[in-house]
Amino acid sequence: MAAQPYGLVAVFDTAPDIYHAAERVRDAGYKFWDCITPCPVHGLDRAMGVRRSRVPRISLMGGILGFTTGMLLIYFTDAYDYPLIVGGKPFFSPMFAFPVSYELTILFTAFATIGGMFILNGLPMHYHPVLKSNHILRGLDDKFLVVIEARDPKFNLNATRALLENIGGKEITELEA
Amino acid sequence: MAHAAESNYPTPAILQEVKPAVLPRATLVENNRSFGWVTDKICGIIEGKTPTWWWVCFVLAAMVASFTIAGLIYLVATGVGVWGHANPVNWAWDIVNFVFWIGIGHAGTLISAILCLLRQKWRTSINRAAEAMTIFAVVCAAIFPVFHVGRVWFAWYLFPIPSANSIWQNFRSPLEWDVFAVSTYGTVSVLFWYVGLIPDLAILRDRFTAAGNRLRGFLYGIFAMGWRGSNRHWSNYEMAYLILAGIATPLVLSVHTIVSFDFAVSLIPGWHTTIFPPYFVAGAIFSGFGMVLTLMLPLRAIYGLEDLITQYHIDCMCKITLATGTIVGYAYGMEFFIAWYGANPYEGFAFINRAFGQYAWAYWIMITCNVLTPQFFWFKSIRRNTALVWVLSIFVNVGMWFERFVIIVTSLARDFVPSSWGYYSPSVVEIFTFFGTFGVFSVLFLLFIRFLPVMPMAEIKAVMPQGDPHGHPASASGHGNHGAH
Numbered sequence: 001m002a003a004q005p006y007g008l009v010a011v012f013d014t015a016p017d018i019y020h021a022a023e024r025v026r027d028a029g030y031k032f033w034d035c036i037t038p039c040p041v042h043g044l045d046r047a048m049g050v051r052r053s054r055v056p057r058i059s060l061m062g063g064i065l066g067f068t069t070g071m072l073l074i075y076f077t078d079a080y081d082y083p084l085i086v087g088g089k090p091f092f093s094p095m096f097a098f099p100v101s102y103e104l105t106i107l108f109t110a111f112a113t114i115g116g117m118f119i120l121n122g123l124p125m126h127y128h129p130v131l132k133s134n135h136i137l138r139g140l141d142d143k144f145l146v147v148i149e150a151r152d153p154k155f156n157l158n159a160t161r162a163l164l165e166n167i168g169g170k171e172i173t174e175l176e177a
Numbered sequence: 178m179a180h181a182a183e184s185n186y187p188t189p190a191i192l193q194e195v196k197p198a199v200l201p202r203a204t205l206v207e208n209n210r211s212f213g214w215v216t217d218k219i220c221g222i223i224e225g226k227t228p229t230w231w232w233v234c235f236v237l238a239a240m241v242a243s244f245t246i247a248g249l250i251y252l253v254a255t256g257v258g259v260w261g262h263a264n265p266v267n268w269a270w271d272i273v274n275f276v277f278w279i280g281i282g283h284a285g286t287l288i289s290a291i292l293c294l295l296r297q298k299w300r301t302s303i304n305r306a307a308e309a310m311t312i313f314a315v316v317c318a319a320i321f322p323v324f325h326v327g328r329v330w331f332a333w334y335l336f337p338i339p340s341a342n343s344i345w346q347n348f349r350s351p352l353e354w355d356v357f358a359v360s361t362y363g364t365v366s367v368l369f370w371y372v373g374l375i376p377d378l379a380i381l382r383d384r385f386t387a388a389g390n391r392l393r394g395f396l397y398g399i400f401a402m403g404w405r406g407s408n409r410h411w412s413n414y415e416m417a418y419l420i421l422a423g424i425a426t427p428l429v430l431s432v433h434t435i436v437s438f439d440f441a442v443s444l445i446p447g448w449h450t451t452i453f454p455p456y457f458v459a460g461a462i463f464s465g466f467g468m469v470l471t472l473m474l475p476l477r478a479i480y481g482l483e484d485l486i487t488q489y490h491i492d493c494m495c496k497i498t499l500a501t502g503t504i505v506g507y508a509y510g511m512e513f514f515i516a517w518y519g520a521n522p523y524e525g526f527a528f529i530n531r532a533f534g535q536y537a538w539a540y541w542i543m544i545t546c547n548v549l550t551p552q553f554f555w556f557k558s559i560r561r562n563t564a565l566v567w568v569l570s571i572f573v574n575v576g577m578w579f580e581r582f583v584i585i586v587t588s589l590a591r592d593f594v595p596s597s598w599g600y601y602s603p604s605v606v607e608i609f610t611f612f613g614t615f616g617v618f619s620v621l622f623l624l625f626i627r628f629l630p631v632m633p634m635a636e637i638k639a640v641m642p643q644g645d646p647h648g649h650p651a652s653a654s655g656h657g658n659h660g661a662h
């Protein structure tokens with residue numbers, strides 16, 4: 001097992017190539033594999049069979065938490081902990097509490113969205129077999145890569161290599177684990 | 178997949194007969210450049226040797242910035258009285274400058290968020306620099322209210338932090354709303370900017386490491402968070418970016434709305450009007466686009482970015498400036514109408530006084546710069562004259578500063594009781610402090626263009642024809658069926 005590579009990487013030149021290659025790898029039944037692209041490619045999620053991102057759920061939780069925090073903060077400070085008469089206005093009203101709660105909704109949603117994106121992506125991860133490969137420089141520049149991981153149950157060094165060749169992949173190499 | 182099926186449908190017979198005009202999509206990157214060219218061009222700005230003009234500008238900007246620093250040190254050492262405010266004008270240049278700078282920032286968020294939601298793909302080549310402009314403008318804006326509080330070391334009293342005084346902030350005041358609006362705006366702008374930077378920082382990390390500059394590779398690498406262009410990551414990233422755009426849109430509208438509440442919620446004639454929120458937002462976007470043009474046109478010329486910031490981009494920016502400038506002009510007219518129609522003698526007097534009173538000079542500078550200047554952008558020949566567009570954009574900046582001056586100072590100098598009338602002139606300290614903020618802004622912007630990619634490479638690639646997985650040729654028609662996805 002020690003000599004087992006992390007996976008196989010193949011290079012593709014154009015966005016249509018990677019799009020069709022992704023459909024083929026998906027249909028071959030692989031689960032642990034990925035495309036490395038310099039920019040988000042329209043429709044590649046569906047071609048890969050990646051399901052819709054779950055970031056919005058985390059964002060929603062952040063938004064609800066932010067709004068609640070705003071309302072409770074203002075109720076606690078101005079109406080409960082130290083009520084102070086200012087201009088004969090009520091100690092608490094959702095009307096004047098709204099602008100601050102609104103801003104906190106946005107603030108907490110932003111943090112939840114970005115935090116959620118990092119958590120779901122497993123980032124930061126500064127060491128990764130893909131980053132060690134010589135291909136990554138081009139994969140972020142103008143090439144498109146397919147990486148199939150060795151831990152995939154369907155992975156077989158020769159069969160997988162044949163699949164990548166078959167779908168038009170070039171410079172197929174093993175990735176060091 | 179779906180589009181492939183759609184394009185297989187036979188063309189309806191009616192279309193064969195009427196032959197509707199097929200309008201070409203504007204090319205966003207000219208000369209059919211490759212992905213590699215985009216990467217090399219934008220990274221080349223950072224990787225190349227520091228140009229001489231950069232050092233000249235940097236030193237000049239730092240010298241200008243020292244005026245703000247000296248002004249603030251003098252203020253803290255002496256007291257807030259070194260500024261020219263006195264009864265009845267207790268809000269003056271500080272708040273004028275604050276609103277001016279905050280307004281400038283708004284174009285950055287408009288470009289990055291609202292145009293993203295509206296799928297205006299031309300935003301990609303200008304959004305990074307515009308977002309940087311937003312952040313630096315918020316930095317400059319924040320200086321003024323923070324130092325206007327007088328004892329700046331107590332500025333943390335603005336936030337609900339428990340203290341030995343036990344007393345809390347007054348959340349019934351729009352000034353406290355503003356604290357939350359501006360600090361949220363600053364924070365979210367930084368987050369949005371940073372998220373956009375991650376894929377580009379990853380490119381820089383790998384390029385610097387490959388070139389043997391391990392230190393810079395390491396530094397970019399820390400902030401790139403180990404980004405590796407994985408499509409499983411892009412999926413979450415795109416969703417996060419869309420949500421950020423979705424929340425930054427109400428944010429940018431609410432921030433200037435709340436800034437206008439600082440005035441509109443008070444009872445001063447000329448301030449107490451319901452038109453303020455939309456009028457302030459339109460003015461903010463107008464001034465921000467003025468500043469974007471002021472910054473981007475020289476950048477485009479110096480770095481030869483004509484293929485990325487095309488004439489089409491300049492046209493779009495000029496047209497938005499024209500539209501928002503006209504909205505602002507409408508608001509000026511409507512304010513007068515309501516002052517007359519509302520039949521409130523104080524309100525009526527405030528507006529007559531603005532146009533013909535002691536500050537009439539400022540009012541007419543404002544009208545000339547904000548209402549007349551953008552009207553030139555109706556003409557294609559003017560939009561194509563880059564130098565002229567740049568000069569006009571400066572007029573927009575000047576005009577919008579005077580707008581805030583007119584609103585704030587004229588209303589305070591002539592309120593209800595003639596016995597409390599006065600005339601306000603700024604002190605030298607105040608003038609220098611404001612002058613210096615242009616230096617602070619320029620220093621930050623110069624550092625940005627030297628060390629960070631001025632354009633989002635990944636986003637530009639995504640709108641190039643090579644980034645389209647369905648193989649449409651460059652700028653061809655037939656992109657229409659993409660709209661729904």
